[in-house]
Amino acid sequence: xxxPGEIKKVSMAVIKRLPKYYQHLGNLLRDNVERVSSQxxxxxxxxxxxxxxxxxxxFGEFGQQGYGYNVSQLYTEISKxxxxxxxxxxxxxxxxxxxxxxxxxxxxxxxxFDIIAIFDTNPNLVGREIRDxxxxxxxxxxxxxxxxDVDIAVLTIPKDKTKKIVKAISKTCIRGIWNFTPVExxxxxxxxxxxxxxxxxxxxxxxxxxxxxxxxxxxxxKRKIFPSP
Amino acid sequence: xxxPGEIKKVSMAVIKRLPKYYQHLGNLLRDNVERVSSQxxxxxxxxxxxxxxxxxxxFGEFGQQGYGYNVSQLYTEISKxxxxxxxxxxxxxxxxxxxxxxxxxxxxxxxxFDIIAIFDTNPNLVGREIRDxxxxxxxxxxxxxxxxDVDIAVLTIPKDKTKKIVKAISKTCIRGIWNFTPVExxxxxxxxxxxxxxxxxxxxxxxxxxxxxxxxxxxxxKRKIFPSP
Numbered sequence: 001x002x003x004p005g006e007i008k009k010v011s012m013a014v015i016k017r018l019p020k021y022y023q024h025l026g027n028l029l030r031d032n033v034e035r036v037s038s039q040x041x042x043x044x045x046x047x048x049x050x051x052x053x054x055x056x057x058x059f060g061e062f063g064q065q066g067y068g069y070n071v072s073q074l075y076t077e078i079s080k081x082x083x084x085x086x087x088x089x090x091x092x093x094x095x096x097x098x099x100x101x102x103x104x105x106x107x108x109x110x111x112x113f114d115i116i117a118i119f120d121t122n123p124n125l126v127g128r129e130i131r132d133x134x135x136x137x138x139x140x141x142x143x144x145x146x147x148x149d150v151d152i153a154v155l156t157i158p159k160d161k162t163k164k165i166v167k168a169i170s171k172t173c174i175r176g177i178w179n180f181t182p183v184e185x186x187x188x189x190x191x192x193x194x195x196x197x198x199x200x201x202x203x204x205x206x207x208x209x210x211x212x213x214x215x216x217x218x219x220x221x222k223r224k225i226f227p228s229p
Numbered sequence: 230x231x232x233p234g235e236i237k238k239v240s241m242a243v244i245k246r247l248p249k250y251y252q253h254l255g256n257l258l259r260d261n262v263e264r265v266s267s268q269x270x271x272x273x274x275x276x277x278x279x280x281x282x283x284x285x286x287x288f289g290e291f292g293q294q295g296y297g298y299n300v301s302q303l304y305t306e307i308s309k310x311x312x313x314x315x316x317x318x319x320x321x322x323x324x325x326x327x328x329x330x331x332x333x334x335x336x337x338x339x340x341x342f343d344i345i346a347i348f349d350t351n352p353n354l355v356g357r358e359i360r361d362x363x364x365x366x367x368x369x370x371x372x373x374x375x376x377x378d379v380d381i382a383v384l385t386i387p388k389d390k391t392k393k394i395v396k397a398i399s400k401t402c403i404r405g406i407w408n409f410t411p412v413e414x415x416x417x418x419x420x421x422x423x424x425x426x427x428x429x430x431x432x433x434x435x436x437x438x439x440x441x442x443x444x445x446x447x448x449x450x451k452r453k454i455f456p457s458p
Contacts, residue, residue: 019432023411046413082432083439101330113431151438175438178431182252184275192441194434198425202342202407203248203311205423209380209404210312212421 010058017055018082020045025075037068087112089150090178093165094157095120095135098180102154103130113152117144138165145172154178155185239287246284247311249274254304266297316341318379319407322394323386324349324364327409331383332359342381346373367394374401383407384414 024044028036038049038056045052056074059081079085090108092099095118102108103118118135120126126137136144144150153174157165162183169177169191176192179185182200185193253273257265267278267285274281285303288310308314319337321328324347331337332347347364349355355366365373374382382403386394391412398406398420405421408414411429414422 015433015436016429018436019426019429022432023428081436081439083435083442084432088435088438097330097333101326104326107428108431111428111432113435152434175441176434178434184249190441192434192437194430194437196425196427196430197248199252199336199340200245200248201423201425202337203251203313203340204244205381205405205407205421206312206317206342207244207247207310208421208423209317210310212404212419213312 014055014058017047018078021052021055022075022078022082022084025071025078028071029075033071035068036071040068084111087114088152089148090115090152090154091141091145091150092118092133092154092156093120093138093141093169094155094161095122095125095130096156096158099154099156100130102156103133106131115154116148116150119144141165142168142172145169145174150174152176152178154180156180159183243284243287246276247307250281250284251304251307251311251313254300254307257300258304262300264297265300269297313340316343317381318377319344319381319383320370320374320379321347321362321383321385322349322367322370322398323384323390324351324354324359325385325387328383328385329359331385332362335360344383345377345379348373370394371397371401374398374403379403381405381407383409385409388412 021041024041025036038052041047041052042049047055056069059077076085090113092103092115095103099118099120103115108115115133118130118133119138119141120135121138125135128135145153150172151174153169153176155162155165155177159181162181162185166177166185166187170187174191176194177185177187179193179195180198182197185195187193250270253270254265267281270276270281271278276284285298288306305314319342321332321344324332328347328349332344337344344362347359347362348367348370349364350367354364357364373379379401380403382398382405384391384394384406388410391410391414395406395414395416399416403420405423406414406416408422408424409427411426413424416422
C-alpha cells in the first residue's frame with residue numbers, strides 16, 4: 001500500500017507524455033481557456049480521453065466529472081511535477097557546432113532553463129561570447145559549477161573526450177546531464193542522465209523507411225504472382 | 230503463423246537497441262575482433278546476455294552456441310536491417326542555428342546519409358554554402374526533392390512554418406521526415422516521421438532532477454522525525 005509522503009512511481013511512458021500536456025495547456029492558458037475536458041485534450045494531443053484521465057490521475061485528482069480540468073490549476077501542477085516552477089542553471093560543455101546552436105537558441109530560457117556559461121578547450125573560442133553567454137576554459141568548469149550552483153550540464157563534446165569530462169563533473173554539485181554525445185554515460189546514481197542520441201534516431205528513421213520499402217517490394221511481387229483480374 | 234515472405238513485426242524497444250548493436254559491432258570490426266559472445270556484448274552494452282540473444286533472434290539465426298556471433302556477419306545483417314547498406318539523400322529545411330549545426334556535422338555521411346541541399350526563405354542565406362552544401366530558396370524544394378530522389382527531409386524550421394512545409398513535402402517522393410520542430414506531424418502513412426523533440430527531452434531531465442530532490446527532502450524529514458540513534 002502507498003504510504004503517505006511516499007513518492008508514487010510513475011511509468012516512463014506517462015512522464016514522456018507530460019511535456020505534451022504542459023505545452024498544450026500553456027497554449028490554452030494563453031488563449032484564455034479556463035477549462036478543458038479530456039475529450040478536448042484528446043483531440044489536440046492524439047491520445048485517447050481515457051488515457052489522458054489515467055495519466056493525470058497519477059498525480060492527483062485534477063478533473064471533475066462534467067466540468068473537465070481547470071486549465072490554470074492543471075498547468076501549475078504539471079509545471080511543479082516537471083520541476084519547471086523553479087529556474088535551472090545550465091552550462092554547455094563543448095562550443096562546437098551543436099553547442100553553439102543550443103547556446104543561440106532562446107527557447108530554453110522561456111521555461112526557466114538559463115544557459116549561464118559555455119566551456120571549451122579551443123583557445124580561439126575561449127574569451128568569446130555567444131548571445132552574451134561567455135565561453136570559459138574547460139579547466140574552470142568544476143569550480144564554476146560549484147560556485148554558481150549549476151543544475152544541468154549539456155554535453156556537446158567529441159566522443160573521446162566524454163569520459164574525462166564526465167569524471168570531472170561527477171565531483172561537482174551538478175544534478176543532471178543532458179547528453180548529446182553518442183557515449184553511454186556511467187555515473188553515480190545521484191546524477192540523472194538524459195540522452196539525445198541523434199545517430200540512433202536517424203538509424204531508427206532509416207529502419208522504418210527500409211521496412212516500408214521491403215513491404216512495397218513484397219506487395220509488387222505478390223501482384224505479379226496473383227495479378228488483379 | 231508466420232507466412233514465408235512476410236515481414237515479422239519487431240517491437241520498437243528492439244529497434245531502438247539496434248543502433249547500439251550496430252555501432253559497437255562496428256567498433257569490434259575496426260579492432261579486428263572476429264567473434265563475440267552475448268556475454269561480451271552484454272558487458273559493453275549493458276543489456277543482459279539473454280536479452281541480446283532474444284533481440285538478435287528476431288532477425289534470424291546469427292549466433293552459434295559455444296562460438297558466439299560472427300562480428301562481420303552480424304554487422305552486415307544489422308546494417309541491412311537498418312537500411313544502412315544503401316546511401317540516403319537528405320535535405321535540411323531551415324538554415325537556422327540548428328539546421329546549420331546539422332549541416333556542418335560530418336558524422337551522418339559516415340553512415341551513408343548525405344546532405345545534398347539546404348532550403349531557407351531568408352534571402353541573406355540563399356545562395357550561400359555550408360560545407361559545400363548549397364542553400365536554395367524554399368520555393369525550389371519540391372522540384373529538387375523529386376528531381377534528385379531525396380529520401381529524407383530534416384525539419385529545422387520554426388513551429389509556425391511546419392504545417393505549410395509538411396503539406397508541400399507530402400506531395401514529393403520523400404520517404405522520411407526527421408522532425409526537430411516541436412510540432413506533432415500528421416502526414417500520409419507512407420512517409421515515416423521520426424521526432425527529436427529537444428524540449429520534451431529537457432523536461433524529462435527536469436522531472437527526474439525534481440523527483441530526486443523531493444526524495445532527498447523526504448529523507449531529511451524522516452531523519453528529523455526518526456533521528457539515527
